[in-house]
Amino acid sequence: MAAKNLIRRITSCLFSASSIPHKANLASINRPSSTACYVGIQENTNRLIVNWKDNLIDEYPLVWLRDNCQCPACFDQSSQSRTINFSHFQVNQKFKHLAITKDIVEVQWEDGHQSSYNLQWLKQRSFLPKEQQGWLDANKAPYNTWNANYFKSIPVLDFKAVLQDDETLLDWLHTLDVWGVCIFKNVPHSLGQVANLAKRVGFIKKTHYGEEFSVQAKANATNVAYTQGYLQLHTDLPYYEYKPGINLLHCYIQYKGMGGDSLLTDGFKIAEWLRENDPGAYKCLVETRVTWSDVGQENGNRFHKVHHAPVICESSDGTIRRINYSQPQRDSHMAVPIDQVENWYRALKKFYDLALDPQYLVTFKLQPGEMVTFDNLRVLHGRTAFGENLKGERHVQGAYVDWDEARSKIRVLKANKSNQKYL
Numbered sequence: 571m572a573a574k575n576l577i578r579r580i581t582s583c584l585f586s587a588s589s590i591p592h593k594a595n596l597a598s599i600n601r602p603s604s605t606a607c608y609v610g611i612q613e614n615t616n617r618l619i620v621n622w623k624d625n626l627i628d629e630y631p632l633v634w635l636r637d638n639c640q641c642p643a644c645f646d647q648s649s650q651s652r653t654i655n656f657s658h659f660q661v662n663q664k665f666k667h668l669a670i671t672k673d674i675v676e677v678q679w680e681d682g683h684q685s686s687y688n689l690q691w692l693k694q695r696s697f698l699p700k701e702q703q704g705w706l707d708a709n710k711a712p713y714n715t716w717n718a719n720y721f722k723s724i725p726v727l728d729f730k731a732v733l734q735d736d737e738t739l740l741d742w743l744h745t746l747d748v749w750g751v752c753i754f755k756n757v758p759h760s761l762g763q764v765a766n767l768a769k770r771v772g773f774i775k776k777t778h779y780g781e782e783f784s785v786q787a788k789a790n791a792t793n794v795a796y797t798q799g800y801l802q803l804h805t806d807l808p809y810y811e812y813k814p815g816i817n818l819l820h821c822y823i824q825y826k827g828m829g830g831d832s833l834l835t836d837g838f839k840i841a842e843w844l845r846e847n848d849p850g851a852y853k854c855l856v857e858t859r860v861t862w863s864d865v866g867q868e869n870g871n872r873f874h875k876v877h878h879a880p881v882i883c884e885s886s887d888g889t890i891r892r893i894n895y896s897q898p899q900r901d902s903h904m905a906v907p908i909d910q911v912e913n914w915y916r917a918l919k920k921f922y923d924l925a926l927d928p929q930y931l932v933t934f935k936l937q938p939g940e941m942v943t944f945d946n947l948r949v950l951h952g953r954t955a956f957g958e959n960l961k962g963e964r965h966v967q968g969a970y971v972d973w974d975e976a977r978s979k980i981r982v983l984k985a986n987k988s989n990q991k992y993l
């Protein structure tokens with residue numbers, strides 16, 4: 571019997587497998603309100619098959635369908651959480667009956683449990699690679715890199731608008747997600763504005779420097795940023811395993827003489843250049859884990875942070891996802907095979923020299939009433955020296971926000987915009 575190689579068709583009831591023709595002859599669900607033309611079970615793959623009116627064909631593993639049953643016994647609607655007891659779950663799921671009512675696929679499982687699936691809900695959860703990638707991109711937009719020339723095209727937004735208008739808030743977060751940097755104008759001349767912006771997203775990411783922190787020159791500085799000297803390009807807090815994702819820096823007082831300029835470079839752009847033009851150096855910076863650390867005392871609290879990670883971090887699909895670099899916070903302990911040390915230094919020097927190249931480095935003087943926001947997992951930032959002997963005031967207030975909170979806010983704003991509860 572060839573039943574294992576057939577697709578069982580359904581209309582409003584289940585037919586016998588022995589009477590069904592080859593899988594190409596699925597029966598039409600003659601419902602004009604439905605987005606699907608054909609629905610059936612392919613037994614040799616243990617999958618539900620849906621042939622949509624747009625001619626795409628989706629397949630859904632029965633084990634996934636059972637795991638995602640939406641009935642009250644398996645899924646809590648108020649918390650939007652799966653509650654099915656996985657210790658009782660059977661991986662080899664079999665169906666007993668299959669039917670469709672309006673746009674609902676109804677499955678009775680071999681154990682007697684009944685599940686219902688909305689066709690639109692199924693379509694949104696397609697296993698087709700292109701559809702999956704579209705959903706992934708909707709949750710985290712693919713980034714675009716920039717150089718010094720293109721930086722001029724990155725949007726500048728109004729600060730008052732972002733505090734009051736959700737459309738501007740979404741524009742800002744989307745710009746950060748894609749380009750990694752955005753500048754605000756018309757920031758009120760008072761401290762606390764970074765906190766006001768963070769509250770629009772969620773809440774401040776607290777570190778051992780507190781919630782809001784002031785970058786000012788001071789005697790006996792606990793951080794090189796709290797001096798008047800040249801601050802080399804770096805990412806903040808590379809010694810945190812979960813380092814802050816977004817950096818907010820508000821210029822409260824700017825040094826009136828020469829110096830105090832902000833420096834920015836797109837670290838992803840530099841990494842991409844290395845991957846294309848010097849793959850050996852790129853591979854070295856991806857595969858060599860070095861130690862980042864910070865030891866000291868802030869606000870009466872002692873700390874000693876240590877994290878082991880490469881300069882360039884990739885996701886499992888090879889996408890660049892994080893840059894770690896800070897010359898002051900690279901530990902002298904180097905747990906790297908000795909014959910790899912020189913090559914690593916050569917690769918790092920190539921990376922840093924490119925970051926300082928005028929083709930990629932952006933230099934500008936942030937003014938009172940302006941705020942620069944950037945992706946701390948991506949953008950290298952620094953500052954030119956200013957004044958001497960603690961003469962000449964410069965005061966920048968900063969705070970951090972986690973990307974988890976920012977991307978959550980993006981999804982909520984998009985759902986609100988499209989009048990959906992969830993995306």
